[in-house]
Structure formats: structure tokens, C-alpha cells
Amino acid sequence: MRAVHFGAGNIGRGFIGELLYESDYETIFVDVNEALIDQLNERRSYTVELAGSDEKIDVNNVSGLNSMSQTEAVVDAIVDADIITTAVGPHILPAISKVIAQGLQKRLEKGKAPINIIACENMIGGSEKLKGYILGHITDQQEAFEQNVGFPNAAVDRIVPDQNNDDSLTVKVEPYYEWIVETSDIKGEKPPVHGIKYVADLTPFIERKLFTVNTGHAGAAYLGRYHGHQTIKQAMDNPSIVEKVRAALHESGAVLIEKYNFSRSEHHEYIEKIIERFLNPDLSDEVTRVGRAPKRKLGSNDRLIRPTLEYIKWVGKDPENLSEIIAAALLYQDDNDEEASALHQSVQEKGALETLKDIAELEDDSRLIQAVETRLNEMK
Ligand SMILES: NC(=O)c1ccc[n+]([C@@H]2O[C@H](COP(=O)([O-])OP(=O)(O)OC[C@H]3O[C@@H](n4cnc5c(N)ncnc54)[C@H](O)[C@@H]3O)[C@@H](O)[C@H]2O)c1
Numbered sequence: 364m365r366a367v368h369f370g371a372g373n374i375g376r377g378f379i380g381e382l383l384y385e386s387d388y389e390t391i392f393v394d395v396n397e398a399l400i401d402q403l404n405e406r407r408s409y410t411v412e413l414a415g416s417d418e419k420i421d422v423n424n425v426s427g428l429n430s431m432s433q434t435e436a437v438v439d440a441i442v443d444a445d446i447i448t449t450a451v452g453p454h455i456l457p458a459i460s461k462v463i464a465q466g467l468q469k470r471l472e473k474g475k476a477p478i479n480i481i482a483c484e485n486m487i488g489g490s491e492k493l494k495g496y497i498l499g500h501i502t503d504q505q506e507a508f509e510q511n512v513g514f515p516n517a518a519v520d521r522i523v524p525d526q527n528n529d530d531s532l533t534v535k536v537e538p539y540y541e542w543i544v545e546t547s548d549i550k551g552e553k554p555p556v557h558g559i560k561y562v563a564d565l566t567p568f569i570e571r572k573l574f575t576v577n578t579g580h581a582g583a584a585y586l587g588r589y590h591g592h593q594t595i596k597q598a599m600d601n602p603s604i605v606e607k608v609r610a611a612l613h614e615s616g617a618v619l620i621e622k623y624n625f626s627r628s629e630h631h632e633y634i635e636k637i638i639e640r641f642l643n644p645d646l647s648d649e650v651t652r653v654g655r656a657p658k659r660k661l662g663s664n665d666r667l668i669r670p671t672l673e674y675i676k677w678v679g680k681d682p683e684n685l686s687e688i689i690a691a692a693l694l695y696q697d698d699n700d701e702e703a704s705a706l707h708q709s710v711q712e713k714g715a716l717e718t719l720k721d722i723a724e725l726e727d728d729s730r731l732i733q734a735v736e737t738r739l740n741e742m743k
């Protein structure tokens with residue numbers, strides 16, 4: 364079987380590539396990083412190391428293509444693929460949609476078997492979103508497209524920090540992982556990938572993941588940066604930060620428990636397990652990686668604003684800890700991060716609250732704005 368995977372970065376190589384290999388796929392990684400692509404083609408193999416153990420997995424049968432300069436080859440790879448996956452970042456999905464559309468169109472012309480495209484990005488409805496971008500490039504055969512191309516939404520969870528290994532293809536990852544895929548939009552057979560858990564309704568799973576793992580992670584990153592810490596572990600070793608992150612996860616958790624009828628004790632165990640993962644002594648994860656793209660993270664449907672608005676709506680109390688994380692996100696600075704620079708400039712020009720209202724599409728008198736204002740005043 365053949366997989367075409369867009370994005371040979373941390374999660375692409377360190378998670379999706381590993382599971383595809385273990386499921387007998389040959390994987391063609393499509394990326395824009397020439398050096399990485401050359402190395403994949405030279406060696407056809409790389410290693411995944413499980414942090415905290417001696418276990419190493421050699422991932423074989425891999426190669427690389429450039430999504431910008433080798434479009435014809437990418438199109439042909441898509442024609443012969445059995446599955447397509449992505450892990451490029453939500454903002455890159457529009458950029459890869461045209462070449463995917465060309466490949467799919469050619470598949471349809473040749474009457475190939477149905478195929479599924481799974482976006483493994485940290486967002487709600489990622490595959491569906493990608494489908495929207497791809498549809499913008501599908502000029503004919505729309506009906507065949509709808510019948511033969513599935514875009515099942517997914518939730519992926521494994522912490523893969525930026526890498527700093529002697530071997531530049533090696534990826535060190537945490538042993539834990541979860542890959543959940545919704546069955547409702549699958550076309551043809553469910554892709555036989557070891558490690559995927561198929562569910563009929565992804566909503567509770569993606570919300571639990573995004574509003575616990577990623578809400579807590581963002582909390583550690585933004586509060587960590589505010590207090591001068593460099594890594595997530597250092598931030599979480601600060602007793603005041605770990606308590607605020609835990610309390611924020613109990614705020615988002617109160618909503619999740621209520622909405623999805625999760626067992627309270629199991630959800631509290633889930634929170635503690637995540638805090639333990641953030642404290643992993645065998646991984647070094649920079650707050651700048653976890654805090655990257657803060658404008659995206661302050662979006663209305665993302666890990667900070669959605670759970671805070673829902674806490675106000677469902678629980679009716681002051682979202683004390685979630686709003687402190689949002690305040691810290693508004694004060695976040697990283698000159699090497701385009702979104703962080705734009706955010707900082709906007710905060711300087713029109714103030715933190717106006718910036719938040721714009722990014723998160725909130726009203727002046729919103730309780731969330733008032734809560735964040737209180738926290739900002741306390742933090743000054
Ligand atoms: N790292 C994690 O812990 C983790 C865990 C779960 C989900 N994710 C999600 O996975 C996605 C990727 O994250 P990551 O941490 O692997 O980032 P990354 O930066 O390590 O990898 C992204 C890769 O995409 C490539 N890319 C950029 N533009 C491209 C284009 N036009 N065509 C093809 N490739 C392109 C980059 O060169 C890079 O290799 C994000 O949506 C992230 O939220 C990450």
C-alpha cells in the first residue's frame with residue numbers, strides 16, 4: 364500500500380509516518396524543505412526514538428517530494444495512493460490544496476478506487492476544511508469527487524518537540540499517542556492503519572483533546588513565557604503555573620463533563636495524565652514551539668476562547684484561570700514568530716483588549732473581555 368503524507372516535520376515523521384510504516388505502507392513525504400527531502404530520498408529510512416526508553420523504531424520505505432517544484436510527481440503519487448494524510452499546520456492547508464485537487468482530478472479521470480484524506484492538524488474539522496479548499500480547485504467531476512473522496516475528520520495526540528538530534532532525520536517522541544478518526548465521511552474501506560481508533564462521532568474526542576491537552580499546553584507556554592521560562596517542563600515545575608494550568612483544565616473540564624457526560628473521575632485522571640506528560644523529564648519542548656502562532660490559538664473556535672466562552676455559558680462563573688492564560692497570550696512575544704510579532708504590534712497600537720476583540724470576534728461587553736481585563740490589570 365502507498366501513502367502520500369504532506370509535511371515531513373515533527374508529527375509527520377514522528378507519528379503518522381511511524382504508524383503508516385507499521386501498517387505496511389510505503390510513504391511518500393511531500394514537503395518544501397529541500398534538505399529534508401534529499402535526505403529522505405538518499406536514505407529511504409529514519410529512526411523514531413521513544414523518549415525515556417531505549418526503544419527505537421526504524422521507519423523504512425520512505426521517500427520525499429517537493430510540493431512546490433515537483434507538482435507533476437506529486438500528482439502521480441496521489442493517483443497511485445491508497446491514503447493521503449497531512450500534518451503541515453492549519454495555515455498551510457490552502458497552499459497544498461491545489462496540487463491535491465490536481466491529483467484527485469486525475470484519479471477520477473482514471474476511474475481509480477475511492478480514497479480518504481485525513482488532515483492530522485490541531486483544529487476542529489480539519490479534513491472538512493481541507494475539502495473546502497480543494498473543492499475550490501475542482502473544475503469538473505464534482506459528483507464523482509463527492510462519491511469517491513472521503514475527508515474524515517481526526518484528532519491526533521502525541522507530543523513531538525522541535526528536534527535537536529545528531530542525526531537530522533531522527534525524531535524523538537513521547538511514547539503516548541492517540542489517533543482518532545471519524546467514520547462518517549469515509550469512502551470505501553476504512554484505511555487499515557494500525558493505531559487509528561475509529562469512532563462514529565469525533566466531536567467529544569476532538570474537543571476533549573483540543574480543550575485539555577492543547578488548552579493546558581498553551582497555558583504552560585504563555586504563562587511560562589510571561590514568567591521567563593524556556594521550556595514547558597520548566598514552566599510546569601513552577602508551582603504557581605502548574606496550579607493555574609490544572610485549575611484552567613478543571614474549568615474547561617467542567618464544560619466537557621457537562622456537555623458529553625464524561626465520568627468526572629475519569630476526566631480528572633485524564634487531566635492529571637496530561638500534566639504528567641507536560642512534566643516529562645525526557646523531552647525538552649520549548650515554550651516558543653507550543654506558543655507558536657498565538658493569533659490562531661486566540662481564534663474563536665480554538666483552545667482558549669471556545670472553552671472560556673463555553674465555561675461562562677455552561678457554568679456561569681468567572682473563568683479565572685482560562686482568562687489569565689488568554690491575558691498571558693496577549694502579552695506573548697517572540698520575534699521569530701510572524702503571528703507573535705503581528706499580535707505584539709497590534710497590542711502596542713490598539714491595546715490588548717481591542718486586539719482580542721478583533722481576533723476572537725468578541726463584543727465590547729462580553730464577560731470574557733471583562734475577565735481578561737481584570738487579569739491584565741492584575742498582571743501589570
Ligand atoms: N508536534 C506536535 O506535538 C503535534 C501533535 C499533534 C498535532 N500536531 C499538528 O501537526 C501539524 C504539524 O505540526 P508539526 O509540529 O509537525 O510542525 P512542523 O513544523 O514540525 O512540520 C510541518 C512541516 O510542514 C512542512 N510544510 C510547510 N509548508 C508546506 C507545504 N506548502 N507543502 C508541504 N509541506 C509543507 C514544513 O516544511 C514542515 O516540515 C500542526 O497542525 C500541529 O498542530 C503537532
Ligand SMILES: O=P(O)(O)OC[C@@H](O)[C@@H](O)[C@H](O)[C@H](O)CO
Nearest residue numbers: 485519520521522523577580653
Ligand atoms: O501544534 P499547535 O501549534 O497547534 O500546538 C502546539 C502544541 O500544543 C501541540 O503541537 C501539542 O504538542 C500536540 O497537540 C500534542 O498532541
